[in-house]
Amino acid sequence: MHRRLSFVVALTLVGSFVVAAPSLRADDDKKDSPKNSCSDLPSHGALRDALKAAQDQANGGFSLEMWGTIVDRDGIVCAVAFTGNNRGDQWPGSRVISAQKANTANAFSLPHLALSTANLYTAVQPGGSLFGLQESNPVDHEVAYRGDPADYGRSNDPMVGGRIGGVNVFGGGLALYNSNGKLLGGLGVSGDSSCADHNIAWRTRDSLDLDSVPAGVSGDPVRKDNIVYDITSQGGQMPGISAGGWGHAHCVNPGAETAIAAGLPPNE
Numbered sequence: 001m002h003r004r005l006s007f008v009v010a011l012t013l014v015g016s017f018v019v020a021a022p023s024l025r026a027d028d029d030k031k032d033s034p035k036n037s038c039s040d041l042p043s044h045g046a047l048r049d050a051l052k053a054a055q056d057q058a059n060g061g062f063s064l065e066m067w068g069t070i071v072d073r074d075g076i077v078c079a080v081a082f083t084g085n086n087r088g089d090q091w092p093g094s095r096v097i098s099a100q101k102a103n104t105a106n107a108f109s110l111p112h113l114a115l116s117t118a119n120l121y122t123a124v125q126p127g128g129s130l131f132g133l134q135e136s137n138p139v140d141h142e143v144a145y146r147g148d149p150a151d152y153g154r155s156n157d158p159m160v161g162g163r164i165g166g167v168n169v170f171g172g173g174l175a176l177y178n179s180n181g182k183l184l185g186g187l188g189v190s191g192d193s194s195c196a197d198h199n200i201a202w203r204t205r206d207s208l209d210l211d212s213v214p215a216g217v218s219g220d221p222v223r224k225d226n227i228v229y230d231i232t233s234q235g236g237q238m239p240g241i242s243a244g245g246w247g248h249a250h251c252v253n254p255g256a257e258t259a260i261a262a263g264l265p266p267n268e
Helices: 002-032 044-055 094-107 141-145 194-207 254-262
Strands: 067-072 077-082 173-177 183-190
Touching: 044 067, 044 077, 044 194, 067 094, 077 094, 094 141, 094 173, 094 183, 173 194, 183 194, 194 254
Parallel strands: none
Antiparallel strands: 067 077, 067 183, 173 183
């Protein structure tokens, strides 16, 4: 009888351990899982208002309507917006491109050093030090294209809450730093020339007061992650040689693009 009782007690203890083990593991997973910090970032409405105000200015492009996306530090999409009256007023393909740019600027910036997507243009060209970077970290297609297209760019855009991934290596993506210099995520803008995209993203970030950039590679001490126009042509090569290694090609109007970039609001 005592043996039988001991056996039952042993089974009960083993069962309790087996039941408890998944619970402990779930707690460990939760502890290590990324924290969705979208609450620290602008809302859909704030993004749309800032994006529209930036798009309304002269940006050196074609004055087209725009898409904008914000991701948090873990690459989770927090907001997607557009400036037109409906989703067809902007290039449809630029919705996902804006998310790629946001992800890229966040993924390749650090608390002490910001890289805009424009800064990556030269380094990823054949022979560049980051050649092939654009093939890494692919977009999650299920996140990018899930849900009802009628909700694209709305507060309930189906990308929101998903980790989008993707790498984009031309102008329009910027890291987001709050007034304390804390890196919170990234902003991506797309819908015009890549040079205009950069200018619109810059003004959007400035309007959202998320531009306390600690350091960058632009060489401009007050516009630290600004686009750099220092590429000179070289026979048989496209796009040419960037003197500093972080240059971006001109897009539509070189004179206007250079002047606008030089006159963008300084970093906080």
